[in-house]
Amino acid sequence: MSMFCFQCEQTAGGKGCTKIGVCGKQPEVANSQDELTCALIGLARAAKGQSAGPKADDLIRCGLFTTVTNVSFDRERVQELVQQVRAEKNKLDASVADFPASELWAGDQDIVSLRSTLLLGLRGMAAYAVHAAVLGKENPEVTAWFYKGLQALGEEHSAEEWLGLLMEFGKVNLACMALLDEANTSAYGHPKPTKVSLTVEKGPFIVVTGHDLLDLKQLLEQTEGKGINVYTHGEMLPAHAYPELKKYAHLKGNFGTAWQNQQKEFDNIPAPILFTTNCLMIPKSSYSDRVFTTSVVAFPGAQHVSDTDNVKDFSALINKAIELGGWQEDKEFTGINGGKEVMTxxxxxxxxxxxxxxxxxxxxxxxxxxxxxxxxxxxxxxxxxxxxxxxxxxxxxxxxxxxxxxxxxxxxxxxxxxxxxxxxxxxxxxxxxxxxxxxxxxxxxxxxxxxxxxxxxxxxxxxxxxxxxxxxxxxxxxxxxxxxxxxxxxxxxxxxxxxxxxxxxxxxxxxxxxxxxxxx
CATH class of the missing domain: 3.40.50.2030 (Rossmann fold)
Known part of the structure; x- marks a missing residue:
């Protein structure tokens, strides 16, 4: 089975992955994500480029986010989304077909380039919009532009028109980033300069990676007083600077470095790891039994933490931390250049x-x-x-x-x-x-x-x-x-x-x- 993906910096040969993703994604997963993209374009067409209500809005945000690199490696979960998107589209107009998958990456080289740049930008903005939405923040202009952008992907445009769409999108993405900034600061306060230790203390602990601060907040609430320390990883490091998060004494420090080092840094780790957003790599057998995912992140066999009314039950994750027990003595780690602490x-x-x-x-x-x-x-x-x-x-x-x-x-x-x-x-x-x-x-x-x-x-x-x-x-x-x-x-x-x-x-x-x- 073949595939095509050139959306990330490490794509094969600097041209595109065609047999298997350099990230480890199998062709059937990549093709399912293309199918999801085409279904989302169909939904936007059926909605005539306008918001079609909360459920459709959420499907568009989560569907686009699911196709970002290092988010989902689970074909079944992607296919579930495909069916949900099609069902929502059929409620609006069952006569509207999905965008043909064969045309997604086909056509004049320059037009494909411009169209793809808009699609990949939409995927990125969806990630920010999802983070804001879980904190109850939405912007009608941003939401409407997801529909407009997706509808545009299924239309013919001149190179000049595509460039115009890209510039319009860039301004809308600024509004989306402003929305997320407001969501985070209103929920957790404005970040303050904070020194963060890279040492992991002895005893049970949990590592949280990704970007979603609400997941971290709920985990801190559920682990408080249980003798379990919590450590950030990767993009979660800035959480230490938010007043409403740093007040938890068991938010101890930062574990490891950036996402691409996880297979080495998580090797035989005596603690569970919670993946809240993108940045998931294929887990090694030495820690695959302690990988937990949530939101749109998925990997076959990994334990997934779902939510009910935006509240997640992390009891299985907490029990795993207690079972594994952590290290017997403090472990002193350093950054890439030998430093023992960082600031954020x-x-x-x-x-x-x-x-x-x-x-x-x-x-x-x-x-x-x-x-x-x-x-x-x-x-x-x-x-x-x-x-x-x-x-x-x-x-x-x-x-x-x-x-x-x-x-x-x-x-x-x-x-x-x-x-x-x-x-x-x-x-x-x-x-x-x-x-x-x-x-x-x-x-x-x-x-x-x-x-x-x-x-x-x-x-x-x-x-x-x-x-x-x-x-x-x-x-x-x-x-x-x-x-x-x-x-x-x-x-x-x-x-x-x-x-x-x-x-x-x-x-x-x-x-x-x-x-x-x-x-x-």
Missing amino acids: GFARDTIMSVAGTVIDAVKAGAIKHFFLVGGCDGAKPGRNYYTEFVKKAPQDTVILTLACGKYRFNDLNIGEIGGLPRIMDMGQCNDAYSAIQVAVALADAFKCGVNDLPLTLILSWYEQKAVCILLTLLALGIKNIYIGPSLPAFLSPNVLNILVSKFDLHPLTTPENDLQTILK
């Missing part, structure tokens, strides 16, 4: 509160340049670029970072400027909204445009959430972005040339060359 919590509220200090430092020449070095981490060679870039960045520069790409350097101690650490972790990938707000605030303070600031974005991408963030940045007119470690396979040469010429998009070269070009 430098979101927009924190940085805005010290804006005066930052502005004074720029005016005095103590800060010459800001770099936003962040994005998705991954397994392909070349990602040590980001470590070396940060190490080689001059002492009068500040490194803002977010998402799991920060694990390449977030345990480095590269000093301070004016009492502020030179590395400031702004949070998860969706917290790119914080970075954008800070850039806008600085531009206002210096009475210039964002592109005139001494600010350069050095982005690492892996999957579809990085795609929607990039489209938002481009829609805002932000130029001179450096992206790597390799360019997306779904960007055709002609489309890439358009982005390079219109937005000054730069492929990475070497840290030395790029620093010299940026700072000259």
Whole structure:
């Protein structure tokens, strides 16, 4: 059986996976996800590009999220969604057919490139919309655009029209990220700078990975007073900075590094792991019996935690932690560069509160340049670029970072400027909204445009959430972005040339060359 998938950075040969996914996804799963995508386009067509009610809205968000890389490896669960989407479509208009799967990746190279970029952006935005929805936050404009975007995927458009849709989508995704920011901060407070230990204390513990803070909150509530410690992993690290989460004394620290190291770091771990969103890799036999999934995450044989009225029962997970017992003695771990602790919590509220200090430092020449070095981490060679870039960045520069790409350097101690650490972790990938707000605030303070600031974005991408963030940045007119470690396979040469010429998009070269070009 064959398949086709080129949506992630590690896709085979830089062109596309056709026999089995580099992520380990089997052809029957990939093809079922294509079938789900085509059914979602059919639902949007039947709804005539408008919201069709809460159930359909939820199916569209969850259906798109299910097709993001490293979310679901379970064909049966994907097929269940396919049937639910078709049933909802038939309620609206049974005469509307699914979009033909044979046409999903077929056609003129440039049109396929543009259409695919919109689809992958929609998948990324769906992840953020799901996180906001579980906290009771929805935006009618965002919801309506899922239908509009899906309907557009099944239509013919010129290259210029596709580019227009992509820019329109980028602005809507900003509204979606703002929605999630509001959802998280209203539920858990504004993040505060927090030091996080990388040591795991003896005794029973649970590791929580992914992005969903509500899952972590419910788990903390259900484990309180039971002698079980909870550790974050990967993109969950920023949870330690939220006041309503950090108040739990048994939220102890962070386990391991970024998602692509999990098969090594989870090997024979004496504790269960809860996967709340994407970032799941095929579990090794040494820990497959202690993998728990929830939400749209799924793997055949893994224990899935479902919810009733948005409340999840983690008792099986808790019992597993008690059964496994943890380590007999404290285990001291380090980051990639040997550091024993990391910091997080430098979101927009924190940085805005010290804006005066930052502005004074720029005016005095103590800060010459800001770099936003962040994005998705991954397994392909070349990602040590980001470590070396940060190490080689001059002492009068500040490194803002977010998402799991920060694990390449977030345990480095590269000093301070004016009492502020030179590395400031702004949070998860969706917290790119914080970075954008800070850039806008600085531009206002210096009475210039964002592109005139001494600010350069050095982005690492892996999957579809990085795609929607990039489209938002481009829609805002932000130029001179450096992206790597390799360019997306779904960007055709002609489309890439358009982005390079219109937005000054730069492929990475070497840290030395790029620093010299940026700072000259």
